[in-house]
Amino acid sequence: MIYLLHPLTLVTFFPLVGVLVLLFLRPEQKNAARWVALVATLVTFGISLAVLAQFNPSNPDLQLVVDVPWIPVAGWEIHYFLGVDGLSILLLLLTTLLAPISIFSTWTAVEERVKDFMIFFLLLEIGMVGVFLAQDLFLFYVFWEFTLIPMYFLIGIWGGSRRMYAAVKFFLYTMAGSILMLLAILWLGIHQGSFQMPTLLALGGIPGNLQIWLFLAFAAAFAIKVPMWPLHSWLPDAHVEAPTAGSVILAGVLLKMGTYGFLRFNLPLFPYAAVKLAPWMAALAVIGILYGAAVSYAQKDVKKLVAYSSVSHLGFVMLGLFALNSQGIQGGILQMVNHGLSTGALFLIVGMIYERRHTRDIDAFGGLWKIMPIYGVLTLIVALSSMGLPGLNGFVGEFTILLGAWGAGQPDGSYGTYWFAALAAIGVILAAVYILLMFQKLFLGPVTKDENRSLKDLNWREIVTLVPLIILIFWIGLYPKPFFMLMGPTVDNLVKAIQAASVAMIP
Amino acid sequence: MVLAGLSVLGGLLNFPSLKTFGIWLEHTLKNNLHEGEFVLLIAVISTILALLAIFLGWWLYNPRRYESFWAMPAAKRQDDPLRVYIGPVFEVLKNKYWVDELYWTVILNPYISLSRFLADVVDWRFWHDWFHDKVLAGGYDLLTRLLAVQIDLGIIDGIANGLGTLAQRSAGSLRRVQTGYVRNYALFIFLGVVIILGYLILAGNPLK
Numbered sequence A: 001m002i003y004l005l006h007p008l009t010l011v012t013f014f015p016l017v018g019v020l021v022l023l024f025l026r027p028e029q030k031n032a033a034r035w036v037a038l039v040a041t042l043v044t045f046g047i048s049l050a051v052l053a054q055f056n057p058s059n060p061d062l063q064l065v066v067d068v069p070w071i072p073v074a075g076w077e078i079h080y081f082l083g084v085d086g087l088s089i090l091l092l093l094l095t096t097l098l099a100p101i102s103i104f105s106t107w108t109a110v111e112e113r114v115k116d117f118m119i120f121f122l123l124l125e126i127g128m129v130g131v132f133l134a135q136d137l138f139l140f141y142v143f144w145e146f147t148l149i150p151m152y153f154l155i156g157i158w159g160g161s162r163r164m165y166a167a168v169k170f171f172l173y174t175m176a177g178s179i180l181m182l183l184a185i186l187w188l189g190i191h192q193g194s195f196q197m198p199t200l201l202a203l204g205g206i207p208g209n210l211q212i213w214l215f216l217a218f219a220a221a222f223a224i225k226v227p228m229w230p231l232h233s234w235l236p237d238a239h240v241e242a243p244t245a246g247s248v249i250l251a252g253v254l255l256k257m258g259t260y261g262f263l264r265f266n267l268p269l270f271p272y273a274a275v276k277l278a279p280w281m282a283a284l285a286v287i288g289i290l291y292g293a294a295v296s297y298a299q300k301d302v303k304k305l306v307a308y309s310s311v312s313h314l315g316f317v318m319l320g321l322f323a324l325n326s327q328g329i330q331g332g333i334l335q336m337v338n339h340g341l342s343t344g345a346l347f348l349i350v351g352m353i354y355e356r357r358h359t360r361d362i363d364a365f366g367g368l369w370k371i372m373p374i375y376g377v378l379t380l381i382v383a384l385s386s387m388g389l390p391g392l393n394g395f396v397g398e399f400t401i402l403l404g405a406w407g408a409g410q411p412d413g414s415y416g417t418y419w420f421a422a423l424a425a426i427g428v429i430l431a432a433v434y435i436l437l438m439f440q441k442l443f444l445g446p447v448t449k450d451e452n453r454s455l456k457d458l459n460w461r462e463i464v465t466l467v468p469l470i471i472l473i474f475w476i477g478l479y480p481k482p483f484f485m486l487m488g489p490t491v492d493n494l495v496k497a498i499q500a501a502s503v504a505m506i507p
Numbered sequence B: 001m002v003l004a005g006l007s008v009l010g011g012l013l014n015f016p017s018l019k020t021f022g023i024w025l026e027h028t029l030k031n032n033l034h035e036g037e038f039v040l041l042i043a044v045i046s047t048i049l050a051l052l053a054i055f056l057g058w059w060l061y062n063p064r065r066y067e068s069f070w071a072m073p074a075a076k077r078q079d080d081p082l083r084v085y086i087g088p089v090f091e092v093l094k095n096k097y098w099v100d101e102l103y104w105t106v107i108l109n110p111y112i113s114l115s116r117f118l119a120d121v122v123d124w125r126f127w128h129d130w131f132h133d134k135v136l137a138g139g140y141d142l143l144t145r146l147l148a149v150q151i152d153l154g155i156i157d158g159i160a161n162g163l164g165t166l167a168q169r170s171a172g173s174l175r176r177v178q179t180g181y182v183r184n185y186a187l188f189i190f191l192g193v194v195i196i197l198g199y200l201i202l203a204g205n206p207l208k
Helices: A007-023 A030-054 A089-105 A114-133 A137-146 A148-158 A163-192 A197-203 A208-225 A234-241 A244-269 A271-297 A302-321 A326-357 A373-386 A393-408 A419-443 A460-478 A481-504 B002-013 B020-024 B040-060 B063-071 B081-086 B088-094 B096-175 B182-202
Strands: A063-072 A077-084
Touching (some): A007 A030, A007 A077, A030 A063, A077 A137, A089 A244, A089 A460, A089 A481, A114 A137, A137 A244, A148 A244, A163 A197, A163 A208, A234 A302, A244 A271, A244 A326, A271 A302, A271 A393, A271 A419, A302 A326, A326 A373, A326 A481, A373 A419, A373 A460, B081 B088
Antiparallel strands (some): A063 A077
């Protein structure tokens, strides 16, 4: 039973302790519920730091592995199999960091059914952490689908005016893709005789044309989650209708589950297909970058603007991953973290002004800089980080991705054309256009609406919510080396494995 | 004033013998670029030109004219003295070569129209409302209604109900056979026997 106290089991299931405590509270004990959830997520974050302390960055393989047979099925076994490596350690930390921050942001925003909200939120954290740690395909699928349930309720109960529509659409849309992935998982289990990632990778040898089909089945689930253009239609609804904490988690973590899925499963399991389809994935990624940026620019609702900007930013991540070289993949992973920090912070910021004015109409504001100076400064930092200003985190990620995409543009690279990198670079400019427009319309110029004159600046709780994100925004922007070090060896190994497998493979 | 100070500093950066600027970004370029040489003629000509420009500027807009210009009411202020000398060129300069207008027509306005078109028409009305809500959700709705109302209620229930109705109707008509009179039953038994025997005789006895 030692695996019950294994650090990865603890970090995954500790929020369950919070859920158990919450069950004993009465519904009207709102503050107690908040504190229980906050403490539970903070302890989970602490455990994830302990995991980081035990993590050896120079080891490219899975670490802190816990692997026990779980469901014995004739012939092949399903394992309870958790492990962490350079691909997932940063996403684990991002998830456990964003959870307490989101809880903290609900302190006054969520007043209805606080206890239920916190229970769903803690359950959601279990699912998210499990997704990033699971190394058995079946276990992964269980966690993957499990995240849908609490999110469905978070949007459906605490969401905006069209919450039921958004919640059902979110659920059905993401579920539809997952079913195809389940079929591919079953194929692997039946034909390869195992669900465990290391065993599957050691076996290899899936014929080329089958790889393409399996790749596409997995991609159906992940591409919807990312979301890749043109599968993004669920996103503006879910993001806009979700409560602030839900939007933060949606953008910060759930979208990363899609890009992480490509990285963890599609690239190493189907290397031939990955190389073969890389230009197609890059084309969709670049369309997403430009399309997302252009559509963001025309939005009248601030939250919708931020939602569409995710389509653009996640396009960068996909472009980096399918460069299939070290810079591209490392940049992609770092940009996942960056997007979680910047867009998470942007959703918090939108939530703060919504709580005061109960509107998100971009034209309802103007001149806020004079009324809410602290809010203005923090927003400016986050906005500049989101558009990739040098010295802040977004620049490091996007720059590394563009380097990778450019490298992949060489004749022997996975793209074989420089066009993807060149067009994506235009996306950086278009990001600046919509971000600066948003900032200008909200903060600059004279105060045109009288309702805005009496707005209060941020209180200490709101500042505390944003400050950890802003520290990380500067840290990654100025000294990203520790972050690259954590993922470097694993990524290098992955790149080598893809090259070796795709060269050896004849369709 | 600040800008002036900074531009002096910027000039000093590349002063002959310092040459800081020439090598600052050198390492970013692979080929070794040789730095520009200090040519006396170019330096003298550019210095003379700069001094000439300063003198011209002072001559046209000297402090005396400047004060008298602002002392007048707005309507009576005299025209810019430069216009007299260069005429139409002045218009071009005054409008900054129409760079702003060019920028708006060539880049900004098309981009704004494009992004509105993509956001409102393509992404929202076509992709979100029409394709997802109408075609996918509405189509599925239609299909389920077709299955539920036409197929399930119409055909499948129709068959089941039809069987029930058939049973009822046939029962209704067969009921009349059961009259309760023994002579009727005897008649039918007799008729049956006649038919069976007739069949056996006419078809040749199969029991043999």
